[in-house]
Amino acid sequence: MSKAFKFDKERARKTVQQILPILKKTYPQARIALEFGNPLELLIATILSAQCTDARVNQVTATLFKKYRTAKDWADVGIHQIEQDIKSTGFYRNKAANIKAACQRIVEEFGGQVPADMDKLLTLPGVGRKTANCVLGDAFGQPAITCDTHVIRLSRRLGLSENKDPEKLEFDLQQIVPREEWTNFSHVMITHGRQVCKARKPLCDSCPVRSYCPAIEYPGLL
Numbered sequence: 683m684s685k686a687f688k689f690d691k692e693r694a695r696k697t698v699q700q701i702l703p704i705l706k707k708t709y710p711q712a713r714i715a716l717e718f719g720n721p722l723e724l725l726i727a728t729i730l731s732a733q734c735t736d737a738r739v740n741q742v743t744a745t746l747f748k749k750y751r752t753a754k755d756w757a758d759v760g761i762h763q764i765e766q767d768i769k770s771t772g773f774y775r776n777k778a779a780n781i782k783a784a785c786q787r788i789v790e791e792f793g794g795q796v797p798a799d800m801d802k803l804l805t806l807p808g809v810g811r812k813t814a815n816c817v818l819g820d821a822f823g824q825p826a827i828t829c830d831t832h833v834i835r836l837s838r839r840l841g842l843s844e845n846k847d848p849e850k851l852e853f854d855l856q857q858i859v860p861r862e863e864w865t866n867f868s869h870v871m872i873t874h875g876r877q878v879c880k881a882r883k884p885l886c887d888s889c890p891v892r893s894y895c896p897a898i899e900y901p902g903l904l
């Protein structure tokens with residue numbers, strides 16, 4: 683039976699200090715895969731990306747963002763039209779309802795501009811912390827940790843937190859990752875998760891942070 687890993691916050695902090703420079707050097711181009719030109723477009727692309735690949739979302743938004751340019755455009759269009767426009771991204775009824783309602787609120791409460799504020803973003807229908815952090819970090823340049831499936835999985839394997847719950851994990855990571863690195867940390871972790879530390883078969887033999895990864899010593903973390 684493999685021995686059990688015991689979480690230690692100071693060890694987690696040290697692991698971040700060790701792996702972050704390596705991941706940044708390994709993935710210098712790491713950035714969000716969704717294409718957007720402004721905060722509204724990123725907000726909508728992020729809502730569309732639930733249960734859908736970024737490539738498919740980019741395909742759909744390439745024409746969509748030429749058709750609807752402002753929050754008012756989205757707020758004014760009929761829900762059935764939005765459903766048809768976004769159908770290929772899946773779960774289109776929910777997504778269409780959220781996009782329309784969020785844009786109505788942006789028009790009515792925020793003067794047509796996506797708010798650059800976590801609490802205000804969280805008042806928008808369909809927007810949780812993951813989407814809000816994505817918009818704050820990538821569209822507004824504020825430090826933000828996005829806890830997607832890759833960040834959750836890698837944080838467990840690397841012993842950075844005991845929590846799988848995205849909100850608790852986000853707060854744990856905020857305490858051990860330097861604030862100015864929050865957004866970049868998310869990008870390199872997500873890229874590493876996609877390319878090397880894959881869900882089913884992590885490529886540990888060729889992993890650049892293998893020397894600092896507790897999952898090598900404690901396979902129960904995998």
Ligand code: SF4
Pocket residue numbers: 839840878879880884885886887889890891892895896897898904
């Ligand atoms: S050593 Fe393996 S489990 Fe650890 S980060 Fe690298 S790929 Fe992931």
